[in-house]
Amino acid sequence: MSHPAGTTELTGSLTDDEVLVLRRDFPALNQQVHGNDLVYLDSGATSQKPLRVLDAERLFYEHDNSAVHRGAHTLAANATELFENARATVARFVGARDNEIVWTANATEGLNLIAYGFSNASLGRGGADATRFALQSGDEILTTEGEHHANLVPWQELAARTGATLRYIPVNDDGTLRMDEAERLITSRTKIVTFTHVSNVTGVINPVKTLVRLAHAVGAFVVLDACQSAPHRTLDLAALDVDFAVSSGHKMLAPTGIGVLYGRAELLDALPPFLTGGSMITTVTMESSGYLPAPQRFEAGTQKVSQAIALAAAVDYLSSVGMDRIERWESELGARLVDGFAAIPGVRVLGPGSGVHRAGLASVDVDGVHAHDVGQFLDDRGIAVRVGHHCAQPLHRRFGVTASTRASAYLYNTTSDVDAAIDAMASVRSFFGVSS
Amino acid sequence: MTSGDLAGMYQQVILEHSREKHGFGLHSEADASSHQLNPTCGDELTMQLHLDGDVVRSISWEGAGCSISMASASLLHDLVPGLTIAELHARIGLFRELMHSKGAGVDDDEPLGDAVVLEGVSKYMARVKCAMLAWVALEADLAQLAK
Ligand SMILES: Cc1ncc(COP(=O)(O)O)c(C=O)c1O
Numbered sequence: 001m002s003h004p005a006g007t008t009e010l011t012g013s014l015t016d017d018e019v020l021v022l023r024r025d026f027p028a029l030n031q032q033v034h035g036n037d038l039v040y041l042d043s044g045a046t047s048q049k050p051l052r053v054l055d056a057e058r059l060f061y062e063h064d065n066s067a068v069h070r071g072a073h074t075l076a077a078n079a080t081e082l083f084e085n086a087r088a089t090v091a092r093f094v095g096a097r098d099n100e101i102v103w104t105a106n107a108t109e110g111l112n113l114i115a116y117g118f119s120n121a122s123l124g125r126g127g128a129d130a131t132r133f134a135l136q137s138g139d140e141i142l143t144t145e146g147e148h149h150a151n152l153v154p155w156q157e158l159a160a161r162t163g164a165t166l167r168y169i170p171v172n173d174d175g176t177l178r179m180d181e182a183e184r185l186i187t188s189r190t191k192i193v194t195f196t197h198v199s200n201v202t203g204v205i206n207p208v209k210t211l212v213r214l215a216h217a218v219g220a221f222v223v224l225d226a227c228q229s230a231p232h233r234t235l236d237l238a239a240l241d242v243d244f245a246v247s248s249g250h251k252m253l254a255p256t257g258i259g260v261l262y263g264r265a266e267l268l269d270a271l272p273p274f275l276t277g278g279s280m281i282t283t284v285t286m287e288s289s290g291y292l293p294a295p296q297r298f299e300a301g302t303q304k305v306s307q308a309i310a311l312a313a314a315v316d317y318l319s320s321v322g323m324d325r326i327e328r329w330e331s332e333l334g335a336r337l338v339d340g341f342a343a344i345p346g347v348r349v350l351g352p353g354s355g356v357h358r359a360g361l362a363s364v365d366v367d368g369v370h371a372h373d374v375g376q377f378l379d380d381r382g383i384a385v386r387v388g389h390h391c392a393q394p395l396h397r398r399f400g401v402t403a404s405t406r407a408s409a410y411l412y413n414t415t416s417d418v419d420a421a422i423d424a425m426a427s428v429r430s431f432f433g434v435s436s
Numbered sequence: 437m438t439s440g441d442l443a444g445m446y447q448q449v450i451l452e453h454s455r456e457k458h459g460f461g462l463h464s465e466a467d468a469s470s471h472q473l474n475p476t477c478g479d480e481l482t483m484q485l486h487l488d489g490d491v492v493r494s495i496s497w498e499g500a501g502c503s504i505s506m507a508s509a510s511l512l513h514d515l516v517p518g519l520t521i522a523e524l525h526a527r528i529g530l531f532r533e534l535m536h537s538k539g540a541g542v543d544d545d546e547p548l549g550d551a552v553v554l555e556g557v558s559k560y561m562a563r564v565k566c567a568m569l570a571w572v573a574l575e576a577d578l579a580q581l582a583k
Contacts, residue, residue, distance in 0.1 A: 371477075371502075380441075389478050432503065
């Protein structure tokens with residue numbers, strides 16, 4: 001089995017040479033597109049997978065495949081152990097305790113699970129313990145203008161079902177949150193404050209601690225969308241003191257179909273379940289049922305066993321490279337992207353400009369050329385970027401555009417990947433005849 | 437450095453149409469009007485149909501989107517005056533066939549006039565819906581007339 005580079009020296013950043021070595025672990029990166037070497041800059045949408053992760057999933061099916069938490073035979077016991085060890089690995093990775101980690105299909109399901117938990121509590125489900133989650137008319141849910149639709153639509157629906165009001169913290173012209181507005185909007189009426197850790201459009205890193213302090217001062221719950229942070233930086237959810245958090249495995253080297261919901265143990269044990277059925281119950285009669293404590297109470301039905309094991313292999317891989325080094329490397333790549341894009345006439349970077357700390361991604365609007373045409377031009381050179389609204393229509397509207405082109409880096413990208421994207425971007429306007 | 441396929445899709449005529457946008461600008465009245473949205477990319481288009489009896493006088497449209505969707509609407513505008521409703525139906529069907537031909541083209545593309553320059557789009561599955569946007573909108577107009 002291959003080993004990622006640099007496992008001995010975990011300080012500092014990565015280097016191009018190290019990246020070129022660890023890249024060999026990612027078969028999908030080694031291919032040509034339209035006759036050019038693939039330059040994959042779409043990890044913000046989904047990441048590529050190292051062999052170690054693919055092997056973990058295959059080995060499970062070759063040796064241990066069985067139903068977890070059911071049956072007494074040896075394979076079932078092995079599968080259960082691997083499944084629960086995976087939970088422990090992921091819990092350590094995000095600074096949580098094992099029983100604070102619930103498997104979901106993805107971040108979207110995690111956010112819906114939380115919203116439906118509140119919704120069910122509002123209908124009186126969950127007994128006295130759950131009344132703290134009950135919402136009614138007059139209560140407020142606070143999100144931001146910079147969210148992925150996954151962290152907006154479920155709250156619109158929750159507000160509509162409960163009579164609560166949904167409000168949002170607007171963003172500044174550079175995509176950072178209006179913290180003056182946050183202070184004004186977080187009041188005793190606020191019951192939930194939900195926001196993304198890192199924006200998937202601008203790369204802005206939101207001030208989690210300040211928002212948590214404001215929210216907790218009024219007794220509101222904090223939900224953190226960690227989709228764009230968990231894959232890219234050290235995350236200590238207990239230290240951040242958020243109440244709930246979600247992430248998707250496929251953005252952090254794992255397969256699709258597996259995500260993580262974090263909740264403080266005390267809250268998860270009190271939140272009414274979302275999906276119900278087998279594996280999450282204590283005693284079932286024809287009239288009613290009792291529910292297991294978390295995490296099982298949220299894991300109804302046959303679970304995503306191989307995917308959870310693969311996710312644990314993915315976080316082991318990330319840990320062996322070193323999350324702090326990955327973060328530093330990506331912030332260098334992000335800065336290089338922004339500097340390069342911003343220097344091209346007719347190209348506007350959405351979000352903070354040069355010199356401002358950001359994640360390893362940048363979205364741009366090209367004057368006179370639609371994002372789809374930009375993406376098609378880059379694809380012709382083998383460069384994969386995301387075009388469209390990136391599931392953040394309100395934020396694009398705020399920036400006065402309907403679509404943008406996003407390049408997003410990960411640990412396997414080199415500075416020459418970034419330079420290839422900048423070079424191609426510099427030729428876009430002349431190709432489409434909107435500049436000489 | 438640019439591949440033949442890309443150059444084939446973005447021919448000069450197409451880029452010119454995407455900038456000039458023949459027929460752009462809505463009229464205060466129309467015999468039929470419809471709005472199409474492509475939710476995956478946000479492209480939007482409103483298409484008005486103007487008739488003299490059962491013959492097309494003109495179309496007018498407004499929208500925002502990529503060069504392919506804009507050029508396609510502009511080319512459609514140039515194609516339709518004087519067609520009967522039955523002929524227009526047939527043209528839309530033929531254009532759809534061309535777009536789904538994966539670069540192979542159709543036997544007789546003559547009735548599509550200049551719009552055949554969009555044939556190169558059919559090699560790019562993800563962009564076919566861009567080229568179809570205006571035609572689907574016009575088809576929706578025709579469906580309204582039928583009601
Ligand atoms: C910030 C953010 N939140 C939520 C999501 C939704 O993730 P998923 O589609 O995996 O549920 C994404 C992914 O696109 C994201 O970038």
